Amino acid sequence: MKQPRDIRFSVLDLASIVEGGTAADSFHNSLDLARHAEKWGYHRYWFAEHHNMIGVASSATSLLIGHIAGGTQSIRVGSGGIMLSNHAPLVIAEQFGTLESLYPGRIDLGLGRAPGSDQPASRALRRGLGSDGSEFPEQLSELRAYFDPAGAGSRPAGVRAVPGEGLNVPIWLLGSSGFSAELAAKLGLPFAFASHFAPEYLLQALHIYHSNFRPSEVLDKPYVMIGLGVAAADTVDEARKLATSQQQQFLNIIRGRTGKLQPPVESMDGLWTVQEKAIMLDKQRYSFSGDKAAIKERLQDILKETQADELIISAGIYDHEARLRSYEIVAEAMKEL
Known part of the structure; x- marks a missing residue:
């Protein structure tokens, strides 16, 4: 069994635009x-x-990865993830080859197969190519080939990624179902699961990944990261209130609309229906709030349940200072486990 001291913890940022704020x-x-x-x-x-x-x-x-890497010293910076179906693999190899050349040893390339957008935006991005994610394994093979100096894989003859070729840019597969878990296992790649919005598939996906894992030049054993939504504060009541900004955002998604991150409210009662509340509570099994003691207890339970190697924390908190404090509390809780 993994010990908490061996568990890494990381940040997932959507660069949320808050109501009244700008990009x-x-x-x-x-x-x-x-x-x-x-x-x-x-x-x-x-x-x-x-x-x-x-x-x-x-x-x-x-x-954005370049912006953050250029303003920090040692933290790894990357994508969680790049939606490969939106891009030519060569372009991604060149972009991340450039980032790795600028910030060596600090760049991660997490990849997803979903579009990360609605249908009109998908068509605008892909110019009507009709991509549905089914070609993801082939795109991944081509992308990996651009980094391989021997050219192994499925890259077009005579095409090279400069910069990119010969550079070690760690590739992760991201998912919210079993598809990427199985592919990551087959290829011996690290796997990250979006449990903060697809909790119902988490344990099944982890089982698929562990059961089918094949050692590779990248990994000799499985490596799993899971996503958590956390709102932490110095009191339980304050944390519960902070979490309502993320809940309002999730409620908008359920209703099929988007919007800026809203200020917190005292209560969600009156904002959601009974049915919507039930859906959200189910979907947010791995999104939680509390003071340090409550956060530490929940993190410990999740690590015991999942045996994850790493946790990546998303915090949809309206006020920047409160968001900083939330991440600070999570770090303190992880170190005290």
Whole structure:
């Protein structure tokens, strides 16, 4: 059984745009959080690619990674993830080859097969190519081939990624179902699961990954990261209130609309129906709030349940200072486990 002291902990940032704020504010706050996270012992700082969402500013993911890596010293920075179906594999190899050349030994390339957008945005990104994610294994093989100096894999003859070729950019597969878990196991790659919004598939996906894992040049044994949504504060009541910003955002998703991150409210009663509350509580089994004691207890239970190697924490908190304090409390809790 893994000991808590062996568990890494990291940050997942959507560069949320808050009500009354701008994308520029979000980028400034992300860099400030990354610098604090580095000091508090966080291992990675990842951005997720999303498009056509007025409350999420992480669409140009590679640019944001460079912004954060350039403003920090040691924390790993990467994508959680790049949605490969939106891009030519060569372009991603060149972008992350450039990042690795600028910030050697600090860049991660997490990949997902979902579009990270709605259908109109998907068509705009892909120019009507009709990609549905089924070609992800082939795209992944081509992408990995661009980093391989021997050219092994399925890259087009005579095409090379410069920069990129010969560089060690760790590739992760991300998922919210069993598909990427099985593929990551087959290829011997690290696997990250989005349990903060797809909790019902977590244990099944982890079982698939562990049961089918094949050692590779990348890993000799499985390595799993799971996503958690956490709102921590010095009191339980304060933390519960902070969490309502993320709950309002999730409620909008359930209702099929997007918006900026809203200020917290005293209670969600009156904002959601009984049915919506039940859906959200089920979907947010791995999103929780509390003071340090409560957070530490919940983290310990999750680690025991999942045997994860790493936790990546998302915090949809409206106030920047409160978000900083939340991540600080999580770091303190992890170190006390």
